[in-house]
Amino acid sequence: MKGKIVVTLFALPFFAVGVWMLWSISNTLFDAWRMQDWAAVEASLIRGGYESNSGSDSDTYEAYAEYSYSYGGERYVGDRVSLSRGGDNIGGYQQETGRRLQSKAASGSKILVYVDPGAPHDSIIDRRVRWGLIGFKSIFVCVFGGFGLGLLIFVWRAAPEKDASRSEYKNSPWLLNENWQTATIRSSSKTAMWGAWAFAAFWNLISAALPFLVYEEVTRKENYLALIGLLFPLVGLGLLVWAIRRTLEWRRFGAAPVTLDPFPGSIGGHVGGTIDLNMPFDPATRFQLTLNNLHSYVSGSGKSRSRKEDAIWQDTLVAHAEPGASGTRLLFRFDVPEGLDASDAEQGGSYHVWRLNLNAELNGTDLDRDYDIPVYKTAMQSRHLSDRTVQKARAVQSVIDDASVGEIIRIRQHASGRQLVYPMGRHAGPSLGGVLVGAIFAAAGWYFAVEEGNRIFGGIFGGVGTLIGVFCLYLLLNSLEVSKQAGNIIAVRRLLGIPVSRKQMHQNSFERFEKKSTLKTQSGGKHIIYYSVSAIDRQGNEIVVGEGFRGESEAKAAMRLIAKEFGLREVSNRDLSHDLDAVSGNPLAD
Template identity: 40%
Template sequence: MLILFGLPFAAVGIGMFIFSVGDSLTQWQAMKSWPLVHANLASVDVKSSTSDGSTSYKVTAAYSYRYNGQNYRSTRVGIGNSYDNVGDYHQREARRLRRALDQGGVVNAWVNPAEPEQAVLNRDLRWELLGFKMIFVVVFGGVGVGIILYCLLAPTDKMPGSRTAQKSLASPWLERRDWASDQIKSDGKTSLYVSWGFAILWNAISIPAGIGGVSEALKGEWLALLALLFPVIGMGILWWAIAVTLNWRRFGAAPLQLDPYPGAIGGQVGGSIDVQLPYSINHRFDVSLKCLRSYVTGSGKNRSRRESLVWHSEGVAHSQASMKGTRLEILFDVDAGLPVSQEPDNNYHLWRLDVSCELPGTDFSRSYEIPVFATGQSARQLTRLSTDNVLAQNAREEALSEVLDIKQIAGGIILHYPALRHPSGKLALIIVGAVFAGVGFAVPADDFPSWIFTLIGVPMVLAGLYLLLTSLDVRIDRNELLTRRRLLGVSFGNRRYPRNTIKSLALKESYSAQSGRSHVTFYKIVAKRLDGKPVTVGFNLAGQNVAKQALESLSLLTGIATDEA
């Protein structure tokens, strides 16, 4: 059935290449030998066709010419003879022919000597249109051929509907071919294919567009040189593909051997990885285990897939020398009640293990999508938690020292959060807000309510400045909890709370940040009062492990018990 599903995609891609791209290239080569004659223009027109809110164009011209003593008429202008809206070719060609018509109507034409009734007024190949067509060739053809090859190469005992697949219903993780054993492949090979596929696709489109831009620039359209930006980006993408290839060749497949199998909610998730890298005590392999919700937003052309963090823990793998180079041992305790791994859909949960190590030259970086289900099992061979690694503890302490400036006093502590800390995100907010506000002030409001941009931008700028320039001091002693904020050194918003009204300390999620596949949840520490109102005493704590350690430290130093937020 999957082969039948892939056949239409492959047919579209292959058909587009043979009957459109290939046909254009063949005609372009043949027209180079067509003889030149003078033609007399009678009329020039640009026809339009509107469908699904998009308008396409086609330039036409009625002209006559004489070849080998015979008179002929034609309306064909260029190699292509169909409607499209790629670039402004039709409008530019119409302007050129109209100028010729105003100056007497004599233009050059090229005649097919084998069939003299065929002629064209422009035999240049439209590289930008060719690149646009190649999108369909690569995307549709690639998807179709990929599905067909998968069906032909996949082991039949693991295909949907096979006897093995039917038996796996008692163990849901066996329903997926890549989870059929306790050895899980990384995303290394997938990244390799994706990087080269994207590089080939981008450059197949951008190089013809760049050539076309140079061709137009030589005709006086200098703005067309902007098309050269796309091949430049293409070279960057090509370099990325080469880097991914070097990474794969250096470190090998590096599969994950799960222990337990599958990973267990309410138990443990762990495994070992053999990396083709000489062992060194100086190599630090950071590991991160995430439960994510993957979902689709928008509709139609605006559909996009996003991820949100449900649960997260991080640490450092325990490493040792092995026959293949370096063996990594990874183990996490996992809370009960979390979502299990689900089949990919518009809205589903997945578990991902990320492993990375900064190295001279090419860094090691692999991701594993792993099966995690509510079995409650613990590891059989592994015993050392990644969160307990000395290097992980040191990293948490360094992160805490950057966020928590603690000074012990008689009977309590003072926490100081100075202004201008972690400025990058706040500066980004100010810059984005300034751009919005600038657009609102600069764009005339005649045809568009530009004040909306100002209404959005100004609060963003003010919020960014407030967060960047405000400091906070928190004092907790035997008698009271005191918070004091300062803006540019001016004290405001001082609050005092009697110590006997503070019930407990708790963690609370502030916000999450995402960059690519990297997710970080930031927490704050709040002091819960007897009336239920919280008082913030710590913030900007990156990651649950760091936040828990900060909470334990404050509880130990102040004597206030901890509680769930």
């Protein structure tokens, strides 16, 4: 209850701003409606003009006037100029009206005012509705009022907080999350759809007035640089397209929940289950599943605070598809290694989340679903999934991984044996993006240091930008050559074709392969982990023999290829024990 009260106190000011702006709009429109029957009367302008008020962020203007008129044999004095009272800087209405009134007052010209026949002391000069101002106020109604109202509805409709100290939650912590009460878990697609519409509406409301302001800047002031402002409405159109696509995806495939087996998913065991899709079964359609272990945390401070995600582990496989009650049923099972962090049911400031993504390229709307699922350290195995079905799906994934690895590694034959080449430019996309980001940071640092004289701030920006740029240039311009010569595995690193490092390991001392995540990229909620593969000898020395592999399954495929090309065999614990026994002369060996 305490949390609900705090959130309510936070939401009420936003809701109040929306209500206030809604009242202002309603009052303006009501006044415009009732003034349509007011009588037009000539008036003498006593004074007129506009006042400017300087604020911390911008200046506002307010047109003023004082005029006298006669109605029904009585003389009255009025000062109302327009429907909206107070100053603003929406367009040039206030300045233009003020200048016109000032000119009329100086020349002694008559003006036309509108008088309420039932209350002649009420009058106005301009009874037209300023739709630009109405639109501006509507932004506050929708954004502030909508946010406040939505937050109030969310917090008071939310399930009551659960006591994590109770025994049933200590034994089954995933039950603290209302979405994890059963093995059947819905995707976040519907939430994403409404979120897309909310963000598209917010953006378009914010930028709705820009075309009119740009038109005024270009036609009246010949400020053609203002045309850049049209980019914001164009982005708004793109967001509307995005929201429509999310809606079409939801309508086509429906809820499509995942049913986990085991429940919850298991670290050191299996994460598996079934997904029923509302679409006809087509054996040619390939459904890709990606399982991510993510760390979600808050970065920055103050106004710069934002939530970020870091991918810790990732694996990909092709789901087995078969006819189902709803049309198509998907079956899948991941083998999850030990040592990973479990899901956090309460998801506080910093927590870990397991996310399952389902993706398929189809005619028309593509399938793209995310499921946040419970995965805990239970070491449980799937009980209802056929091993034959799972192995069949894994075999299909292995073929895909082998083909992907074949595109990454160039195999050459030379006089001394086989050579595996990882050429320059293999990380072209992420590297060029990083170089661009680094250049922007470095340019900002130069501007702050040289133009603004802020050397500390500029030095930080410039230093960070330079480091990012140099690192990404290295990723782009380096290459790796791995070969087997006279029983030695040799790895040569080159930069622009020039050797910069050389490592080697004797084939007979090789013990095992080891994979490490070396590069992570993120686009929206989609993560990609790139792995490198190292060869480890019995003394613990290592050399990198492969890199640039997407996901764990692709890294494993690379290990198989490298082992095959160089005739390497990983040494098991039993092999090591046998070798030690042989050295010590243990008569029980074998």
